[in-house]
Amino acid sequence: MAARPIGLRWKLSAAIALVSALVALALSLLVHNAARASMLDSSRDAQDERLEFALRAYDSGGQLVFDARLDDPTLPEPLRRAVVKGKRATYVEERGDGPPLVWAASQVGDQVMSLNGRFADRDRALRRMDQVLRVGSVLVVLSGTALGILIGGQLSRRLRKAAVAARELAGGATEVRVQEAIGRPARDETDELARAVDALADALRKRLEAERRVTADIAHELRTPVTGLVTAAELLPPGRPTELVRNRAQLLRTLIEDVLEVARLDGAAERADEQEVALGEFVRRRVERLDPEAAVEVTREARVRTDPRRLERILGNLLSNARRHGSPPIEVTVQGAVLRIRDHGPGFPQTLLSDGPSRFRTGTTDRARGHGLGLTIAAGQARVLGARLSFRNAQGGGAEAIVWLPAQAETDDGTPGPGSPGPA
Known part of the structure; x- marks a missing residue:
């Protein structure tokens, strides 16, 4: 059993769903990365402000605030190298067990003061935003798929109606018009197809009708002389040649009658007397x-x-x-x-x-x-x-x-x- 072909509706829906999914994924990644970068920059600025306040507190009273440390052994090496060069710097340390750790450090004499924090509130906000993006992406894909089914269904129905009307035309229903069968004009390719099929059907109908009239006229014109020929053959003297002439004349008359009958049947005007x-x-x-x-x-x-x-x-x-x-x-x-x-x-x-x-x-x-x-x-x-x-x-x-x-x-x-x- 041959597999049923996939309809235009489902092909169009699948294409729209795929494009919608790709667009939603790309936009979600862009928004996520941009928001994460912005939140990290904000966290680094906040940590830098806290370090600046801790430095002033240490310079004025020798106190360490905000859990600041001197020469912390867990200080990331890239941040240590930057601070040794005399810079006040921040650093984001990625860890798999939670939000990233945001560091800030500065040189204090021959020591390095540093502090760190996770800023979990920003991480929770980012996770909530990711959840909203996922829900929005699913809604976009579902909406695009529904729109594809709707548009593809309308197009598919119009094409199926056109196909049914075309088959009826091929079966001899000369009064059928594809343009009328597909419904109100939508000013799309289906209307162009319907007009083309109707024009083709009209041209073929006119040509066939002309050929039918010519055939009927020729057969009708031949009927009278052939009838005379059959009558004349009946007057010939008996013999084998006469029998051959009569048989051929009779065959010719039968052929002409058959041609006339075919022409009448082609005209689609015959009605049954039931x-x-x-x-x-x-x-x-x-x-x-x-x-x-x-x-x-x-x-x-x-x-x-x-x-x-x-x-x-x-x-x-x-x-x-x-x-x-x-x-x-x-x-x-x-x-x-x-x-x-x-x-x-x-x-x-x-x-x-x-x-x-x-x-x-x-x-x-x-x-x-x-x-x-x-x-x-x-x-x-x-x-x-x-x-x-x-x-x-x-x-x-x-x-x-x-x-x-x-x-x-x-x-x-x-x-x-x-x-x-x-x-x-």
Whole structure:
């Protein structure tokens, strides 16, 4: 089973969350370092002021205040070297067991006076600020993620609506407009995409309609002379040449009628004249007349509402295709509202299975055996009925065409039969 692709919403949300986390981390580090440096500078200034007061007290009375010490053995070596040079200096000693130790020292005669302190209040303030920064960073990331989900969700919904509308257009729903399907204009790339798809659909529709009119006009203009040709052929004297002329003239007339029918079906103006029929009995009678050698099996009877004339046309074309391009026996099965026609020939070509029926292409190398309109007409008539026609190669060999009728059928025992068309 293929993994489900990650949607645009989640990709956008993840990107915003990552950027938000990086920005929050960078800002938190900058604020922390700047605040820590400022607090340490303040602590060093405070310690230096205390040392200055301790020096004045020692000079005036020889007293050591603020826990000041002379020649403290724990005095950090870098601070000692700075003081020996005659400087009054401060030093921050980092320790892992708590706040840093802040030193201040100065030369007093041949001795060094020093004092130190931790300034825990500033360390607590820094820790509280770090906690606030962490909470703020989490809120920023969550807010950015929520914003990404909101924006990505809106964009994803608009793109999905555009995809659904485009699929409907591809399925023949010429009245669908992608611009209307995605909702109110947002003045973004989805609107540009919708306008482009609508423009493309309009251009293709106009081109197909022009081709359909040309095809219908040519077939209509040919109908009269071909009818005259068929009539004239009937007047020829009996003989083998006459029989060949009559057969070819009849084939030409059939081709023209098929082309006209395809043109009408392409126009999407055909409407079904529905009647209620018992599908199993209907198929049995029509098969006896269309192809008496085909075997009919009704596994479950169903009464459906359909157009008998169009359904007979579908059945006849599928039987004709099975007889021409398949091998006997030909089996017709009725199972509720599902009709199956199977032969035992080489099966459907891969191009038909992947692309569907195509006019003027039989799927066989012997182009003289047909003009490829039979399955095209069957598919068009099924579309008018609201049915679905699917093709597959049966297990064990042979081609199988399946007609899924859309009606809510009732079986012969009164239980609900299959409803809308489904997969084979």
